[in-house]
Amino acid sequence: xxxxxxxxxxxxxxxxxxxxxxxxxxxxxxxxxxxxxxxxxxxxxxxxxxxxxxxxxxxxxxxxxxxxxxxxxxxxxxxxxxxxxxxxxxxxxxxxxxxxxxxxxxxxxxxxxxxxxxxxxxxxxxxxxxxxxxxxxxxxxxxxxxxxxxxxxxxxxxxxxxxxxxxxxxxxxxxxxxxxxxxxxxxxxxxxxxxxxxxxxxxxxxxxxxxxxxxxxxxxxxxxxxxxxxxxxxxxxxxxxxxxxxxxxxxxxxxxxxxxxxxxxxxxxxxxxxxxxxxxxxxxxxxxxxxxxxxxxxxxxxxxxxxxxxxxxxxxxxxxxxxxxxxxxxxxxxxxxxxxxxxxxxxxxxxxxxxxxxxxxxxxxxxxxxxxxxxxxxxxxxxxxxxxxxxxxxxxxxxxxxxxxxxxxxxxxxxxxxxxxxxxxxxxxxxxxxxxxxxxxxxx
Numbered sequence: 154x155x156x157x158x159x160x161x162x163x164x165x166x167x168x169x170x171x172x173x174x175x176x177x178x179x180x181x182x183x184x185x186x187x188x189x190x191x192x193x194x195x196x197x198x199x200x201x202x203x204x205x206x207x208x209x210x211x212x213x214x215x216x217x218x219x220x221x222x223x224x225x226x227x228x229x230x231x232x233x234x235x236x237x238x239x240x241x242x243x244x245x246x247x248x249x250x251x252x253x254x255x256x257x258x259x260x261x262x263x264x265x266x267x268x269x270x271x272x273x274x275x276x277x278x279x280x281x282x283x284x285x286x287x288x289x290x291x292x293x294x295x296x297x298x299x300x301x302x303x304x305x306x307x308x309x310x311x312x313x314x315x316x317x318x319x320x321x322x323x324x325x326x327x328x329x330x331x332x333x334x335x336x337x338x339x340x341x342x343x344x345x346x347x348x349x350x351x352x353x354x355x356x357x358x359x360x361x362x363x364x365x366x367x368x369x370x371x372x373x374x375x376x377x378x379x380x381x382x383x384x385x386x387x388x389x390x391x392x393x394x395x396x397x398x399x400x401x402x403x404x405x406x407x408x409x410x411x412x413x414x415x416x417x418x419x420x421x422x423x424x425x426x427x428x429x430x431x432x433x434x435x436x437x438x439x440x441x442x443x444x445x446x447x448x449x450x451x452x453x454x455x456x457x458x459x460x461x462x463x464x465x466x467x468x469x470x471x472x473x474x475x476x477x478x479x480x481x482x483x484x485x486x487x488x489x490x491x492x493x494x495x496x497x498x499x500x501x502x503x504x505x506x507x508x509x510x511x512x513x514x515x516x517x518x519x520x521x522x523x524x525x526x527x528x529x530x531x532x533x534x535x536x537x538x539x540x541x542x543x544x545x546x547x548x549x550x551x552x553x554x555x556x557x558x559x560x561x562x563x564x565x566x567x568x569x570x571x572x573x574x575x576x577x578x579x580x581x582x583x584x585x586x587x588x589x590x591x592x593x594x595x596x597x
Contacts, residue, residue, distance in 0.1 A: 190399070192425055195405025205230060206443060216397075217400075224241045237276060243401050262293075298330070329420075387433050409423045444496035513569060515546065554586050
């Protein structure tokens, strides 16, 4: 019996006489690749409001996936006046009709996962365990990883006078274990527990220190019904009946381990490639890639304006509770994120935070030694030397929080949005003017 490859290689006969050339056969099978996954990614340093965009798209999604990161991410979603905080669970878990998948690229702290689920259940999230699937290839974050994370930060501060600013959730050390091939996965936990315990002792020994006793076995039975082979599940979802598949990126482009402001980055790929490797999705099955950006920038910029944006925007990290540093919108980094991810559209959030300003600046270019540079510097020392070139716009001085369609926005706000769109060369599909789902103005 011929395989699909042999049939394609040799060509196909349809009926008694119609022959399809092998090249044409391969074209057809390639074009008929199955369902496409829509990917939502942060275009700045995180906290852009990705959860809100995912929540919007998840209302009619069949599968919502997390592909990387761990509980160092934080998404807040407001539905019917209730505020839900998610760190490991995909935001789409709110949709009772969809399946949520935690992919192989995610590192999972099991106590944190169940604590998060139980906490949100008290707020009204019902039946979440029955619609959550966890990839058996996902790596586990242990409590000692979190201890190591904190110790490493303390050592950096002592030796270099500065630290990276990690969430101390053990994400970096867990990915280190994964890369050094000593990490433990969900499939190991659900196998022979004696073997698992031995591997755990070897893993702890690698860090040459003493840590609390192993307690994750208590979560094994609660976790077991959720665990599947994630690769096969995704393949079936992509190639079975028509489905809407949504991938929820955590963190953001400027925190990507390869493309971010290294070393002040996270430990995973939070760009579009992470959706493929973190879920087992072929690039051919990636559909729309939506970038999410605030109407200003958080993490950089200080001073009076920064403090105003911080206060009005309630800029406090969902995971850490730390205040975010705020500044003007930097279009150089958004354009850089587009170079890497190939955004098909942008969601611009928190426009309403700018309502009270007399004038609004936008960073449009970087200069080094007085000359414009066309790229985003890889070296942090060089980045600190760049001069930002700004465009200045008049503020609209009007409350936009009640706007629900494009024409409800003041002309000056519309001009600001169109400038952003034209400068980065990507259409803006949504404009956010508030916390709730209803506050996202859809443009097309």
